[in-house]
Amino acid sequence: MIESKRQKLDEEERKITVIAHPNIALIKYWGKASEAEMIPLNDSISLAVNYFHAKTTLIARKVEKGEEIGDTVSINGKDVGLNSRFHRVFKSVRDKLDCQWSFTVSSSTNFPVAAGLASSAAGFAAIAFALGKTFDLPEHDIVRLARYGSGSASRSVLSGLVQWKKGNDKTESHVVSHFSADHWPELRLVIIVVKDEEKALSSKEGMERTAKTSELLQDRIRRNQERINLIISAFSSHDFPSLAELIMRDSNEMHAVCLDSYPPIQYLNATSWSIINFVHSFNKESVRAAYTFDAGPNACIFTLKEHVNELYDRVTSTFSKGKEVKDVYISELGQGPQIDN
Known part of the structure; x- marks a missing residue:
């Protein structure tokens, strides 16, 4: 407590x-x-x-x-x-x-x-x-x-x-x-803010539309518990390549069911897709980064401490601030709520 x-x-x-x-x-x-x-x-x-x-x-x-x-x-x-x-x-x-x-x-x-x-x-x-x-x-x-x-x-x-x-x-x-x-203090996040405006379709509205109209959603739900267990296992053993693939596949799948909704829901934009391609290129020799997108175009990229500076430098040199992206941040993992004295 x-x-x-x-x-x-x-x-x-x-x-x-x-x-x-x-x-x-x-x-x-x-x-x-x-x-x-x-x-x-x-x-x-x-x-x-x-x-x-x-x-x-x-x-x-x-x-x-x-x-x-x-x-x-x-x-x-x-x-x-x-x-x-x-x-x-x-x-x-x-x-x-x-x-x-x-x-x-x-x-x-x-x-x-x-x-x-x-x-x-x-x-x-x-x-x-x-x-x-x-x-x-x-x-x-x-x-x-x-x-x-x-x-x-x-x-x-x-x-x-x-x-x-x-x-x-x-x-x-x-x-x-x-x-x-x-448990895994070396984990880091590089957060890319592509757009800071309020999204046109809220998560609540998007979820309702998907639940009513997507034919792929039930397939996603059936795989859910297996993926949860695999995430827990990968996190437990500090298996970053396995963790990364699970994170990226789940993000892709969530946005796939959004596109399968009717009318389709598109939260990712062209810059989001460029970030996806960038991460896969960054991972060409070995898996060092994992993107994930919630209901919006902004990217959260998981990586390890040993790779975070290179990843940040590559991101900021590839995506110009003020044009393609609003800002880029590095973060460690956070804790639960704290009383502010």
Whole structure:
């Protein structure tokens, strides 16, 4: 259990600031068995990105009987509307408490929002963790709150190689960490931001379309558990070539079922495909890098410490900043949420 520390301003108001990291799925989930309970169609497994983070401050204020609750959320200084995901998270907490509380959330990120870099995972993991520590909730409730906000956020609550097991209902759907983040300290990420604008079709809308129309999706789901087990085995033994091939094949397959949706969904652009070809060329003599793309054109490339500087130099010399790509970052693996003192 992660240590808890919160600031009580008085008995009527509590404040806490949390830093959480996005996670990059090595085996991705795409599609939900239940939208209401955020139950995925398949398991997924991920690692957190240390360089990127969401810093989130939560103020919980006790509300008198008959007083309007008035929750608010701002991200990077901009007030955002309280969509169903925020309502679901806040209501779930209030249902557990003896009295009513209102929540003010202010979050800032050092990476693009809604651009396919798992910003919602970091954001909702931070909110869930902050709520959990403010009201002394057990870890499984924190995970559930994160999942209600964004399915992948549940994986950002824990550290290391984290698997989200889909289960058959809300009580069975849970996350487990197979290895700590320092099990393979040599792993690195090179993150290529191709576009930092919000994507035209959200992940939620894309998943719904794929689940309804893709004929290839069930084939992907049938292979899911085998690939999860192979990822765990490769990570356990530090077998980078095997890990890399699994990561790239799964990314390719997810985007294949997106294209198989009707109408087809295209999250990758021409630069994304150039990055794919670049990585395969980089791997010509030996497998030293593995690309993966979430629902967007931005690339996350896994590699090892011994290759990361060469990979970064090759990327930045091949793809010009400000023209083909917005920026390029190097990151180590991240941890679970932390209280910011």
